[in-house]
Amino acid sequence: MMTESQGSRAFQVDLRGLVDLLSHHLYSSPRVYIRELLQNGVDAVTARRAIDADAPGTVLITAVSDGIRIDDSGIGLTEAEVHDLLATIGRSSKRDGLAAARQDFLGRFGIGLLACFMVAAEIRVVSRSARTPDAATVEWRASDDGSYTVTGARTPRAEPGTTVFLKARPDAAEWLAADRVRELAADFGSLLPFDVGFAVEGAEPEPITDRPPVWERPHPSPTARRIALNAYCERTLGFTPLDVVDLTVPVAGVRGVGFIHPHATSPAQRTRNRVYLKGMLLTDRAEDLLPDWAFFMACVVDTDSLRPTASRENLYDDEMLATVRDALGGRVRSWLTSLAAGDPARLVEFLGVHHLGVKALARHDDALLSLLLPWLPFETSEGGVGLAEFARRHPTLYVTRTVEEFRQVAPIAAAQGIGVVNGGYTYDGDLVAALPRVMPGVTVSALDPDVVTASLDLVDPDVELAMSGFLTIARARLDAAGVDVALRAFHPVGLPALFLDDRAARFERDRAEAASDADDLWSGILGALQQSGPRARLVLNHRNPLVSRIAGLGNPDLIGTAVESLYGQALLMAQRPLRQADLALLNRSFLGLLEWVTGDHREAGQ
Numbered sequence: 001m002m003t004e005s006q007g008s009r010a011f012q013v014d015l016r017g018l019v020d021l022l023s024h025h026l027y028s029s030p031r032v033y034i035r036e037l038l039q040n041g042v043d044a045v046t047a048r049r050a051i052d053a054d055a056p057g058t059v060l061i062t063a064v065s066d067g068i069r070i071d072d073s074g075i076g077l078t079e080a081e082v083h084d085l086l087a088t089i090g091r092s093s094k095r096d097g098l099a100a101a102r103q104d105f106l107g108r109f110g111i112g113l114l115a116c117f118m119v120a121a122e123i124r125v126v127s128r129s130a131r132t133p134d135a136a137t138v139e140w141r142a143s144d145d146g147s148y149t150v151t152g153a154r155t156p157r158a159e160p161g162t163t164v165f166l167k168a169r170p171d172a173a174e175w176l177a178a179d180r181v182r183e184l185a186a187d188f189g190s191l192l193p194f195d196v197g198f199a200v201e202g203a204e205p206e207p208i209t210d211r212p213p214v215w216e217r218p219h220p221s222p223t224a225r226r227i228a229l230n231a232y233c234e235r236t237l238g239f240t241p242l243d244v245v246d247l248t249v250p251v252a253g254v255r256g257v258g259f260i261h262p263h264a265t266s267p268a269q270r271t272r273n274r275v276y277l278k279g280m281l282l283t284d285r286a287e288d289l290l291p292d293w294a295f296f297m298a299c300v301v302d303t304d305s306l307r308p309t310a311s312r313e314n315l316y317d318d319e320m321l322a323t324v325r326d327a328l329g330g331r332v333r334s335w336l337t338s339l340a341a342g343d344p345a346r347l348v349e350f351l352g353v354h355h356l357g358v359k360a361l362a363r364h365d366d367a368l369l370s371l372l373l374p375w376l377p378f379e380t381s382e383g384g385v386g387l388a389e390f391a392r393r394h395p396t397l398y399v400t401r402t403v404e405e406f407r408q409v410a411p412i413a414a415a416q417g418i419g420v421v422n423g424g425y426t427y428d429g430d431l432v433a434a435l436p437r438v439m440p441g442v443t444v445s446a447l448d449p450d451v452v453t454a455s456l457d458l459v460d461p462d463v464e465l466a467m468s469g470f471l472t473i474a475r476a477r478l479d480a481a482g483v484d485v486a487l488r489a490f491h492p493v494g495l496p497a498l499f500l501d502d503r504a505a506r507f508e509r510d511r512a513e514a515a516s517d518a519d520d521l522w523s524g525i526l527g528a529l530q531q532s533g534p535r536a537r538l539v540l541n542h543r544n545p546l547v548s549r550i551a552g553l554g555n556p557d558l559i560g561t562a563v564e565s566l567y568g569q570a571l572l573m574a575q576r577p578l579r580q581a582d583l584a585l586l587n588r589s590f591l592g593l594l595e596w597v598t599g600d601h602r603e604a605g606q
């Protein structure tokens with residue numbers, strides 16, 4: 001036999017604790033209480049319209065002296081429903097019935113009314129059910145200590161529907177002040193499908209709903225529509241858009257528009273996407289609604305296919321959200337396609353600001369890559385030409401891994417007719433690598449210095465022999481910097497010297513520098529890493545008149561200083577970060593040359 005202590009009992013709920021939990025951990029701000037009230041009013045009208053299509057559909061919020069009241073012409077509640085639904089946390093009438101019918105409602109969790117305790121000390125609901133013609137008006141009065149009473153109302157309602165009264169909590173009165181209530185109601189409720197109004201007690205109500213939304217309204221012309229949408233974007237998102245993208249995808253249950261940011265945006269910066277769920281504002285910072293690559297856009301959409309989280313401040317991350325995200329991504333893609341076909345000037349303007357986002361997208365989308373290839377900016381050995389055009393001219397393309405490598409070889413490659421693309425910028429290397437997929441016949445290889453060296457002509461052995469004295473001085477001067485000197489003939493003639501190195505040579509130079517600065521232990525370890533491998537090379541251009549003149553100078557000291565200057569100039573051309581030792585060398589050679597020019601050296605040497 002079961003003893004009494006073993007029998008089943010009902011849970012007790014500490015209402016204050018629960019409200020505390022809601023306000024601190026579920027909702028971002030008490031402001032959402034208005035949304036919960038509006039939502040219940042709208043759902044009640046929806047339920048009534050399901051049994052009586054001609055029933056009135058109004059929700060009116062009124063600011064009264066000690067709080068607010070909200071009247072709806074909805075389905076109302078019987079006394080039994082009041083006990084069952086209002087007094088049971090987590091109970092909702094909106095989960096009953098067919099799935100299709102459930103979809104019509106905004107609420108589902110049975111906690112919405114509780115949110116009102118974040119701002120109210122007392123909630124009073126006066127309701128008359130529309131289900132039975134002679135239903136009594138019932139009054140439910142609940143206090144934030146968790147107690148409630150149900151009575152017959154003193155004054156019966158003439159019509160079915162519900163009135164909810166909130167009596168302000170002294171510490172939350174600001175949330176129930178008339179101006180605040182009007183502002184919140186307009187923010188959450190402007191697109192609701194029924195007539196929502198706001199009034200200060202005793203005054204005429206003003207409309208809150210403003211439908212259809214700007215993007216669905218008829219406009220006299222496309223320009224008028226654009227002006228209206230720009231104004232809407234300025235008002236709600238705070239910027240004037242570069243362009244507007246239509247995001248209405250009926251099969252995905254989404255209607256809305258995307259606004260292109262007028263300035264470059266970072267992928268790390270969360271865009272402000274405003275999402276309405278069946279006309280009720282869910283959030284103005286929805287994440288995951290747009291694909292990550294669309295960070296150049298903020299959107300405003302109304303959807304009836306997505307589900308909210310329990311806080312109703314974000315979207316539930318399910319397969320439907322993924323489908324909608326793909327559909328919206330598709331719309332952005334078609335917008336880009338139509339720009340490319342019909343308004344290239346605007347496309348260029350857009351890419352000028354957002355090419356990074358587009359490149360990120362094109363990496364995984366060959367169709368888009370081939371479409372936008374003519375417009376996407378790349379740096380090539382022939383300047384900033386379109387990649388498609390460049391690849392047509394150079395079916396064998398070379399791509400550098402870093403910006404420095406590009407700087408180093410671009411001038412010489414251009415002179416030799418080698419096509420080199422700078423793959424050092426974000427996404428560019430990936431996109432160039434994808435080129436053969438969208439331009440069959442094009443091959444892409446990574447550029448290493450040998451490709452360039454191979455196109456440098458060897459100098460006649462007799463000439464080299466005649467210049468051996470000069471070369472010996474040059475090699476001796478640059479040996480300490482870890483650089484070899486070679487003599488070649490190449491174009492452009494105006495380029496006196498070319499600095500060539502690769503990763504291994506760079507590593508070796510950095511290691512040597514670190515070893516010379518390090519204490520004994522470290523220099524021992526770094527010394528063990530020493531490579532006898534490749535050294536960087538300074539390639540002097542025999543065709544360059546300056547190099548010939550330097551080689552012809554009689555004074556070894558002056559030759560050495562001039563070679564150091566050529567090395568310094570080649571380093572600067574390569575735009576690589578200068579090491580301490582390079583800076584010292586540059587400084588020395590510059591001052592040395594000045595001394596020669598001003599005659600100090602000559603006098604001292606005489």
Ligand SMILES: Nc1ncnc2c1ncn2[C@@H]1O[C@H](COP(=O)(O)OP(=O)(O)OP(=O)(O)O)[C@@H](O)[C@H]1O
Nearest residue numbers: 040044085092093094107108109110111112113162
């Ligand atoms: N204005 C109203 N008219 C008629 N019934 C109402 C009204 N407000 C609340 N109810 C009833 O009370 C129930 C509980 O409301 P509550 O707001 O707590 O939860 P919900 O709206 O069902 O779900 P959610 O927590 O998702 O908002 C509702 O399911 C509904 O049946």
